Amino acid sequence: AAVAALAFARPEHANKAYELTGSEALTYTQVAAILSEVLGRPIRYADPSAPRFWRRMRQRNYPAAQVLVMIGLYTVCRLGLAGHLSDTLAKVLDRPPTTFSQFARDYASVWRR
Structure with a gap:
């Protein structure tokens, strides 16, 4: 969402295509382990x-x-x-991507419903 906002707000991103990935390639088992820990x-x-x-x-x-x-x-x-991972997201945002662990912590209340 942050890259989409930049694409609309800054002309240097107009008509560009970006390969966006996070900073980690997790298996479903790893995702389950992270959610188990967080929840x-x-x-x-x-x-x-x-x-x-x-x-x-x-x-x-x-x-x-x-x-x-x-x-x-x-x-x-x-x-x-x-x-496959790319560093494009970090370059465009000028910050590291959010890890899945951080995302899970940020939205834990949603999964607890």
Whole structure:
């Protein structure tokens, strides 16, 4: 959001495309561990198979197209294909990106609801 605000506010960002990533490439298991620590309760990544995930999400009435996109995204992450990091965000903002741990702490009250 901070980069989007800059893109609208500063003309030097007009018509530019940026590759934006955080400063860390976390697995779902690592994300669960961070959330467990921040929330003070166990959070576990279930790691369902694609067919099981499909069945469960469709039983919950998620649209088929949305479930297929989710399966594609999760598969990319599972295969380690989403681990590329860039320093563009830090350069554009002139500060380090927020870590997931900090993000989790900042929004812990939302997850506790």
